[in-house]
Amino acid sequence: MRTSRRARMLLNGAGMLFAVVWAFPVYWMVTTAFKPQHDILTSTPHFLPFPLTLANFADAVRKPHFGAYVVNSLAVTLTVVAVATAVGFLAALALARFRFVGRRAILVTILAIQMIPAPALVIPLFLTMKSMHLLNNLLSLGLTYTAFVVPLTVWVLRGFAQGVPVELEEAARLDGAGPAQVIRHVMLPLLAPGIIATSIFAFITAWNDYVYAYVMMKDDAHYTLPVWLATFSTNTGTDYAGLIAGSTLFALPAVAFFMIAQTKLTAGMTAGAVKG
Template sequence: MRTKLATYSAGILALAAAVIWAFPVYWMLNSSLLPNTTLQSTTPHFLPLGGSFDNFKAVLADGGFVRALGVSLTVTLATVLVCLVVAFLGALAISRFRFRGRKSFILALLLIQMLPAEGMFIAQYKMFSSLNMLNSVIGLTVLYAAAVVPFTIWMLRGFVAGVPVELEEAAMVDGLSRTQAFLRITFPLLAPGLVASGVYAFLQAWNEFTVALVVMTEEQSKTLPLWLRSFIQASATRETDWGMVMAASTLVAVPVIIFFLLVQSRMSSGLVGGAVKG
């Protein structure tokens, strides 16, 4: 009896926590469908009765959104690709091979994570200014990849170490080369780790604001977080249209939701799989 009561209580608490967590997202979506006059009233409207997609149409009519969306997608996808390739090779090297300076390299990965990003802004700005890479998609991708790769290597290292090297050796005994054994046996087993690392890199690049604010100063090079900030500031110069602001925020979140739907089948196992062996 006590066990069932404890189970029901835990379930109720979990449900309450889920509702509290999800409510801001629902409120953003609900507000994006309501006109500004309704949102400014003192009576809260928890259902979008009488709502429309006018706010979304107004945001999409802003040419800056489409331009910023293109910049963000390009930078984010390029960052994910670079991080997965570089981090995968790095994780493979420190997990499968023993070389001079290996431990120092692993220690450097941990120390790099302790460096505050804000402390490098001036140096990054001056370096990229001298290289004429300010307001450049390539320049921003390099900065994002440099920030994400160390942790991604550390994450993938656990996945690579968790796959026994004996599997490759057995495949080589059966006649496969080392490369063929790795591609056919080991690489498919690392898919959850690559997905988890890709999710991390995607979120870091998509949501990043401060680095982009420093190096992407021109209007046509703004990412979506920068565009959203400018959109809110422009709205604040007149009476703030919270319906349009919420619609803009919803549109910024849509690519993240789509990405999660595409990878969610492998994401759960990927987030915990790397803890099998370090």
């Protein structure tokens, strides 16, 4: 009894230590964003941001094209999440329920695509978008991010779909439900945890990308927020106060999306359950 209690205490202590180590960089970023410029660069660190200042945030949002960058990032990211989730959901159902020629080849291809480093595809995708006259167009970013997200979405949701008993679909059909109603009222609620998990991955992938947003765009007004963050570093130096404040603002939408998705994830785990 004492041994198990001591083991639990050690595990809890290790978990708390890991949480503190993981959260400290986030804490340091947020507190530094509220510090005056002279406190940020001082050799004596201050763990509490006193006196507080919002000047760093004001300087960050006054950068040129900030509003356009926010709109571009939100438009591209939310579109990628919606398209990738819808396409991945339907493709996963097809791969999980239908037997057709080339099914295994598709699955192997999806798995192989995940092994290709994203930077290795910069030049091929750039030349492809150039041949399609889509450079300097947010559509090219949306297509690029969707191409990266859909394979993993399909692979994950296929595993969820295979875990749903076929008898549930058959019971719904016996009650008069059509294919669309089976998908909406049976499969969609039961696959909700997987859909939410993959939507978070899609959001993070599209929201955080810098390389493709910088390569595909030529006009400053078409850049996204990761490129905006890079503008704080110039040949004359780095504006650390503005960069840290901008990074804090940049992280807020991702945190908000994750918190909203987390509440939906908990609700989705019990959705679609049947009464015995």
